[in-house]
Amino acid sequence: MSQIIIQGLLLSGLYALIAVGFTMIFSVGRVLNLAYGVYIMLGGYVYFQCVQVWHLPKPLGFLIAVGAGVAFAVATYQLLVRRLEGNPVAVEISTLILAVVMQALIVMIYGAASRTMWPLVNGVLRTDGITVPYNILIATIASWFILGGLMWFVHKTHLGRAIMAVSMDRKGAMVSGIDPRRISLITWMISGGLGAIAGVFFATYTQLDPSMWVGPLIIAVAVVVIGGIGSIVGSLIVAHLIGFMETITTSLLAAELRGVFTMLLIIIVLIVAPKGLFGREEL
């Protein structure tokens, strides 16, 4: 039992980190950024390139990975999203094409074979028959810090409040002198950075491969859809819901049904409560 709780918490922390960057864009721009998974993939591969190919120090590799995520997010926003403003379907389609193009690019550079990343920290913690690698423990604690910091940023800083204002009422925010485009750009930057961080952690959990953008994207979409538009707290709760559901399914029910339950949950929630479990709250 305690083992399910601990493993559930660890996995959920990662899922929350994966989802939150996606949630922010959705709440501010009301568009699904289907290239979000690419930030995750990019974070993982850039870190891999820096640390395991060029043998740079890990913290530097981490920073470069985050920088790559931010840069790519800015490029997505400026080159694609801005042009297609006001047409959410076009944004979704073009970001989906972008993701597929990036997947081909990764295959061109690294081939289709999967790679494993070195853990950020080696070793395992063993208590009571439960084994937790330090790497995963650190990833989880880091995501809690990052998510806490994000909450603080959104609620306590001037810029954060401006983001919240745009997410709640774009026109109202404009009237009060906020430039929604600037805010959108900043949100995309944060999202790209968060995605890349999540990518490094996610890749140390699993592996690097050119289709790794799909899995996290599905998790992020599920969290946003089930949680409801743009609520960070809602996303956190739903990330835990999904994380625990997966852990319980794998350890108590049948491990092969892991994905089936998530899909069923999406379908049921969307049909029963189209606005998500937590409705449209503030960010």
Add this chain to the structure above:
Amino acid sequence: MKITKLIASAFAVSAVMLASAFMHTAKAADEIVVGFIGSFASDTGKSTLRGAEIAIEELNAKGGVLGGKKIKLVTADTREDVTEGIKAYEYLAETAKADFIISGSIDDVSLGWLPRMVEYKIPTLDTWTSYIGIIDKVVKEYDKYKMYFMNVASDEALATLYIDFGKDVLSKQMGWKSVVILQEDTAFGGAINGLVKDVLAPEAGIEVLDTIVYDVNTVDFAPIFSKAESLKPDFIYTISSVKGQVVASQYVKLQVPLAMTGVNVGTMGHEYWDDTGGAGGGVSSLSPLPSVGFALDDTSKAFVETYKAKYGSSRPVFPHFNGFNAYHGLKQAMAAAEKAGGFKPLDAWVKAMENEDVIIKKDGKMWLRYGFWKPGEIEPRTKREYTHNIKFDITPPFDDGAPSMVVIQWYEDGSSAVVYPPKYATGKFTVPSWVKK
């Protein structure tokens, strides 16, 4: 203006059509076209492609085949995608006019283009998929599928020999009595799982405590390993063909205190160690041969030397088993064509190919054999037919062919060896240092 748009679009479409009419690669009368179908980006796909390239270069250097005709290689990428595979086969058949097709496809991709092969009746050799279901099609509907050959031992034969490993090593040598099976949720996984459960367990006296089937995209294996640990088995048996490195590296990262063996396709290439970032020691797996850690005979050594000289540091730096298969298989297909007077008529070529038999010896002993099971021939141990599958031998001392598989072991220092069967062993079966013996 509205009127014009339709005419304009009709015009555009016709323009595409006209342009396309001129798209065909001319085939010279004095050349033999070999088509390669497989994934360009994967190590396995590239192994087949390169094996074929080297064989073709050698044959052309000797003056070509069939009375001095040069062999031309045309490639078609499948991206390991089923539909792309069908398109690729059509391209090779209709546009490239291939005389012979060599494939490095995975199971569902091969099954996807199989109906096209039947339609075009092009001799085709598969070097990677080991799916017994395809061989069964040849057995049951010989006339329809006779142009198909597979020179890697089918999974049924792999699993049968693996049972001996279970008896000799896992049960007798290690004294293990119970197992938990972790199976990736794929058809391959299901097939192997069935064999292990139904045959390995009763024959080797190993009790299967539980089978955990997990989703291919599982992120976190901690709950799965915990569940396995809680059942207190003597060892874990994994079956993974898609994301083998995840389960292997999480096993190492989590330092699961149980030995782990099984079938893990991820461990079969020389890049495994680098790909797992060194986190892959202590894992063993069955593998088709010639595998990593395999003692090479002179012919295979020469092939590897040529390969290394030609491709240098480009991945994969060492051919996978299917690279060897493609190299020998392509030469055999050409030799069969010489005897049959070409790839047509099909029946003559099929007969000649069935009679192709290359025996490679090492230190005077049978080491590798490239030949095929003939129609109606019954393999004595499994008592079934394997028509057009590579001629393997699953009974020691393996003097009628190479074994269908070997067991390979990755050590914690990054080296690897064959540990079973004893005739081919270059190292010892071990468990990782963190596992209490």
Add this chain to the structure above:
Amino acid sequence: MWSDPNMRKYMIGWALFGVALLLLPQFATTGTLRIFIFANFIAIFAMSWDILSGRTGYISFGHPFLIGIAAYTSAMLTYHLETPLYLSIPLGIIATMVGGTLFFLPALRIRGTYFALVTLAFMELMYQLTQVLRPDITGGTRGLSGLPTLLTGALPNYYLSSAVMFVIAICLWLLVRSRLGTALSAISMDEDAVKSSGLDTTKLKLFAFMVSAFVAGVGGTLYVHYLGSIAPRAIFDINFLFTILIAALLGGASTIIGPIMGAFFLTFLLEYLRPIIPGTERYFIYGSIALIVYVLEPKGLHHIIQRIYGALTKRSEA
């Protein structure tokens, strides 16, 4: 509607297209015909998508779900029960229409992005279920191979697929130009306004869904009995979805002609690249071209050609 003075000119356009399709085999190689067959099927799927999503604005990300139901139903019937094709194909189409109503349920409550996601979840769910539930019947991960085919050879299949595509195109085009079509596209602009004008939007939507499912069913069953094999990765797959969506949108959604153009453009782009760049770079270039064209003109090729033609005729008039 026949009094429309433009109608005759449109009809000439269609007739020209039909004649071009008919005469093509005189000039093209069989390899090219094979590409056309794929393009025809993608065109059918893209038109099916267009009548549902392009018209009503209910964006479907799960069209492979509908196509897959049709294909799998007919495939399993013929493979296991040796049902003759003249029975299995209609049954497959009926199954798809039942699946279409399943698709329709969420559309009663949600729209836009949310609807897209539910349909995507349907497809993902189906992908997992075909592998997990009764793999002995569905063929599991490997799928089924060696299914009966309707016809063999490039030429007969070319004529069949072209004829089906052409007939579907004309029917849908006529439908779109009817008052029913106008009502459907009004839904995409302002559903509430349509409702308040006294039209039953639920019935209209259901109609669009049924037409779309029917077309997907026809395409799906013929497709699988053209290929002769089926696998979950070939159908319930993001790449397949991607091809259909891009064909419809790149060609020009809501126009019926656009999706055909998109399907032909994309299929030929990919195949023309094959001899020049056989490797992965091909998909990179293919995707990049699609992305650039789409971002520059989200209304699609149809609109681009229209504009070019408009500019040309203006100049000639001046």
